[in-house]
Amino acid sequence: MGIADPCPLPLAITIDAAHGHEDRANARTQLLGGPATAAAPSLLGSLADRHGLAAAFALEPVLIGA
Incomplete structure (x- = not known):
């Protein structure tokens, strides 16, 4: 059993913006x-x-968007 990220889109955006980090x-x-x-x-x-x-x-919905 592994650990899944519940919010993959924000994580993908963050990793894309990290540039080497x-x-x-x-x-x-x-x-x-x-x-x-x-x-x-x-x-x-x-x-x-x-x-x-x-x-x-x-x-x-505001909290979900944030």
């Missing part, structure tokens, strides 16, 4: 993406508790 770009992408993926459900849940479910669903 692909390993470093890959590592930084994974280090930043992991905590963001872990924190997003809690942040959306907190937003839904405070401002309603519609506000959380309205913000979700």
